Amino acid sequence: MGITAQEVGRIRRADSGFDADRIRQDFPILTQTVHGKPLVYLDNAATTQKPRAVIEAEQQFYLRDNSNIHRGVHELSERATQAYESARRKAQKFLGAGHSREIIFVRGATEAINLVAQTFGRERTGPGDEILISAMEHHSNIVPWQILCEQNGARLRVAPINDRGELIWEEFRKLLGPRTRLVSVAHVSNALGTVNPVKEIVQAAHRLGVPVLVDGAQGAPHLRVDVEELNCDFYAFSGHKVYGPTGVGVLYGKAKLLEAMPPYQGGGDMISSVTFEKTTYNSPPYKFEAGTPNIAGVVALGAALDYVNDIGMEAIAAYEQELLVYATQRISQVPGLTIIGTAKEKTGVISFVMEGLHPHDVGTVLDQEGVAVRTGHHCAQPLMDRFKVPATTRASLALYNTRQDVDALLAGLNKVREVLG
């Protein structure tokens, strides 16, 4: 794990005020049993559960404030607009962005990346130009670029990773060249947990004048993010992985870039005037928010960001780190088990394979024990090919997980051996 005893000590101290048992009480879904066993939810990289505050925020919006935004003079519309725009300021603060106009609400990380590909990417790349990603990307940070490349003849370059699942820095630097027009990398890998050195990536890219998009789908939920400090040009994340609702996410973009970018979709709200002869676009962020958005979802995302802010992203990261150390120690003692993804810098993702056993069977047995994990390629098929496995079993942690959850996973893995041999 590469974490020194000193660091563990620091983490422990940081953890002293962290009460996961109390936090669990905020998540009504966690109290159920599955197949007669208490639910142990370890599929947080796929989506996280929602605290009561988020569920209630969405419900309250529909019970009290529901209305369309930015277009009514009446009280409800005013309230809805206020709630929506206040969530924008919460997202701005959450990401450390300088202006709320740099926050665009989208459906999720996927839409955020597609938006950048089809606006910024379409305008800034042509035949022979290159877009640089890494070998650990989620399909949603691969396919939008492939689509773009097909449209305009650009080339997708892929920076390789080592056997621990870390970006090979020298190779990355070599691939960053005069034809590179954009770098797009995961902050954290969903399949391995690797934390990429995004600050260094941004510095290296900027030296060549190349902008950087950070796919923060797995970063924002588990690390404190400060886009100004990272100095990245775009940062994308999904609300549902940060304890918010599905169908809503955020794209941060530097104001200067957003202003110069063409719109993504056309429709209401993204214009300032329309005639059949000529339409003038609204300014960011509205230019990129065509049509009626997921208003209740955005409001509830605001509640989710309040929730994690109240606990503190640093405290959450430290607690999850401590749990990761514990889980890694225990899981690596299981005979015949190999952890895939052993980077020095990791978040709470443990992907593994078991000798002679297919992850799908492992997942089925664990499910019968009430333990929810993800099995499969984790939307990262090229990465599975890199490690020469068809699939892995993945346990991923969140702030409400405890050592007991890890112990239940271990007991489940024993059961796996018992049933499958």
Place this chain on the structure above:
Amino acid sequence: MSDLRALYQEVILDHSKRPRNFRALADSNRHAEGYNPLCGDRITVYVKLDGDRIVDIGFQGSGCAISTASASLLTETLKGKSRAEADELFAKFHDLVTGQGNGGVSLGKLAVFSGVSEFPVRVKCATLAWHTLKSALEGEEKTVSTE
């Protein structure tokens, strides 16, 4: 018997660990590839057809216990059978794993897959080899996908 034990019966575990007819046929005249993108299972089924009869059959690939055992038992069951018999067995097998019938005695060893019906997400694993065989017999050379 618990659902798990019903799913992972001894016969299934045995065939998943020691799959029968696990080989490419040098003299096959039909083959097809099957792929389950959900779990990454990938198999190739090779058939030697003589007129209407499956005189030899083998498979290769990698998959979960259910899909590997299903492919293995499929090859054991179908060697020497006619295409019509294969079609009929597939229909019965499909009913069995989707809980739409018990398949009757005619399924023989294949009846060990009855436990799959309690695990709807595993139906695709159990039927991958059968879909692939069907495509091989129909002479389609494209990869069949469960998605």
